[in-house]
Amino acid sequence: MSVWLAIVLLIAVVNPARRRAELANGTPVIAAGAVLTLGAVALLGWWGNGLIDALDISAPTLRVGVGLVLAVGGLVDLVRPLPGRGEGVAGMGGAVIPVFFPVLFRPELALVAVSVSVDAGLGALTVAAAIGLGLVAVPTAQRWARPLNVVAATALIVLAVDRLIDGVFAL
């Protein structure tokens, strides 16, 4: 997996416009939550090979699992309307709830983190995740949120199929 593919994959799985639309917090709080999420992603990536060894699965099998999860995630993002802004802990505590969890640190992001780390390395994962999560902190005009969500969700479905095929047919 190239760094470029990792970047596109992380942007698609984060789906910055959709996540931003869910958050009522200010940009500094969202940025802090994104940094927190990046740390968790990097930690998972660092543990990536150990984790799949512990689960007794190979990298290609993980890719198949990631592909299935992303396909479902992409379809859900594509079909469901943008969520409304939720309530969360006020102040910087909001960086943890709801920004870090449950909005940004999601199961599909965790799976992708492990898979990208195993396939492309921790460096590529960190760069890609920093870009994807960083985009959440960039304010998006309301009128762009819906089309950007459609683009990200569609890209996610395409990448899910790519991951599936790559996993199934890997040596």
Place this chain on the structure above:
Amino acid sequence: MAFLVGLRLLILQPERCGTVTAQEVRAAALATVGWLTVNQADDGEWLYRYDAPAGEDLGGYNITRHAGLTLSLYQAAAEGLADALATADRGSSWLSERLVEAGGGVTVDEPGASTVPVGASALWAVALAERRFLTGEDDFDDVLRGLGTFLASQVEDNGAVAERWDRRDDAPVAGRYSVFYTGEAYFALARLERVFPGEGFGPVADRVGHYLATERDDAEDRFPPVSDHWAAYGLAETASWRGLSATEQEYAVRLGEIFGPQIRYASQRTESWFTHRTRGRQTLGAGLGTLGEGTTSLWTITQLEGDVGGLEAAAERSHCVAGLLVERQIDAVEAREFQDPERVAGAWFQFGVTQMDDQQHTLSALLRTLPILEAGT
């Protein structure tokens, strides 16, 4: 969360490859040579099919598998395993008694049949070449050239290989092709080019190789594409005397894409109720062995050509197959539970039955994993 649990249970099932050492692999191979030595009649014929719980010889025979087993034993002899050379030579004697003139050369005849399959001739040619590499003796050179000439006579202009030879017409049977004989003929002809460079076997091998790489699956209406370990052997053999073309390298990568998923799937199968229903029963020893032969051949290509299209992963896949084979082999202690332990120890069984080729492909796969383990890759 329920989705992730379902994913783990149904898709991300554990791959139980285990870890094996070169010593364990060698010991497993030696036990198989033991089975083949004990279960060989004086005339060189092996026990073909055996039901262990019933203690019953199920009869039958197959000359192509006989030739393949002879090859596996010469491979074992090349690794220095005791008794392998003598046992293989008895297998060769059995085959040499069945030689008849065919196609300007010689073939291994199948008594009583009006047409003769080419597979036995191909695999025995490879086996005799293996013997020649090992011993340096040229006793069988005339036979080798004769088998090569016969095989070349079975190759059509586009590289397709006629499955059978018609004794009455001394000609290939038109329009019939085998799933595996084409790859076996490719392997044999490529090896004969290494043994007798410049005597004309190489261009014929190349023609067959090109057909396998570009046409075979479509022309012979084979879907899914053939999991052809013999073609992988042939590519590795070809790479030993010239660089592979881009088309051949692409074919090697495609073969890897066929072997890989099968190995992962096979490694997820256990004897548990749950995996029986979600993955099916464990595959035949022969089936698993062919996958190991395939991946070890792809690994050989990487040793000659570098990492072509990610083929270096073949090392890890080969480890996995060897681990599964060692785990599933019946050892001497387990064999004591059966009526006739000598017919069980060192073999692989499915539903209590073993067949000659269960030992053939597994033995070759184990032996060919040894250099990978010894190289530390």
